[in-house]
Amino acid sequence: AQKVTQAQTEISVVEKEDVTLDCVYETRDTTYYLFWYKQPPSGELVFLIRRNSFDEQNEISGRYSWNFQKSTSSFNFTITASQVVDSAVYFCALSEANYSGGGADGLTFGKGTHLIIQP
Amino acid sequence: DAMVIQNPRYQVTQFGKPVTLSCSQTLNHNVMYWYQQKSSQAPKLLFHYYDKDFNNEADTPDNFQSRRPNTSFCFLDIRSPGLGDTAMYLCATSRVTGTFNQPQHFGDGTRLSIL
Numbered sequence: 001a002q003k004v005t006q007a008q009t010e011i012s013v014v015e016k017e018d019v020t021l022d023c024v025y026e027t028r029d030t031t032y033y034l035f036w037y038k039q040p041p042s043g044e045l046v047f048l049i050r051r052n053s054f055d056e057q058n059e060i061s062g063r064y065s066w067n068f069q070k071s072t073s074s075f076n077f078t079i080t081a082s083q084v085v086d087s088a089v090y091f092c093a094l095s096e097a098n099y100s101g102g103g104a105d106g107l108t109f110g111k112g113t114h115l116i117i118q119p
Numbered sequence: 120d121a122m123v124i125q126n127p128r129y130q131v132t133q134f135g136k137p138v139t140l141s142c143s144q145t146l147n148h149n150v151m152y153w154y155q156q157k158s159s160q161a162p163k164l165l166f167h168y169y170d171k172d173f174n175n176e177a178d179t180p181d182n183f184q185s186r187r188p189n190t191s192f193c194f195l196d197i198r199s200p201g202l203g204d205t206a207m208y209l210c211a212t213s214r215v216t217g218t219f220n221q222p223q224h225f226g227d228g229t230r231l232s233i234l
Contacts, residue, residue, distance in 0.1 A: 033222065035222070037225075042227075043207055043227070043228050043230065044225065044226075044227040044228060045162070045209065045225040045228075047222070047224075047225070050222045091161060091162075095222075095223075106152055106154070106164035106167060106176075107154075107162070107164070107211075107223060109161035109162050109163075110161060111160070111161050112160075112161055
């Protein structure tokens with residue numbers, strides 16, 4: 001069974017601070033994908049990144065960076081110099097890389113971290 | 120341009136009155152998913168279609184049904200909605216080639232309120 005744990009329910013920081021959102025996952029699959037999604041108050045899920053299990057390189061995209069470590073089953077997300085517009089709920093998610101026709105083909109989400117950036 | 124389109128964006132209906140939510144896609148993806156997201160919770164997969172093959176999650180209530188008349192459209196039918204079905208309903212699509220599963224694209228969701 002797959003499981004994604006986001007232990008931080010809510011984080012509040014002042015604008016311009018750096019903030020890291022933690023994600024720990026469990027899976028028996030050897031090939032899988034990890035994702036981060038942003039969900040603003042309007043409700044849509046905004047795709048941020050996908051990482052496959054073969055690629056442990058860290059990635060940076062502007063103020064966003066991701067640290068994938070298979071050894072600790074973690075896929076953490078850091079926002080540098082946070083801005084008020086970053087305020088949202090952030091979900092970490094996991095899916096199998098190979099379609100099997102069963103329930104695991106959907107995304108397994110963590111419970112989300114509500115990030116509040118105060119001006 | 121929106122590639123996964125959900126209608127309506129907001130829906131209010133009465134307890135027990137059947138309701139249908141719509142999802143369409145322009146991506147020509149062979150898999151379409153429906154998720155339910157209750158307030159302050161993570162999205163939860165209800166079921167998905169691989170082409171015309173329907174795959175139901177074990178804990179999805181019988182009250183929830185789905186139809187996929189063609190590649191582009193997929194519907195979520197709630198036969199007798201209860202107050203506990205108030206939620207955001209998210210549609211997603213992906214392409215599966217062979218056994219290789221591509222990432223999912225989400226629509227903006229339908230906020231359903233049962234009164």
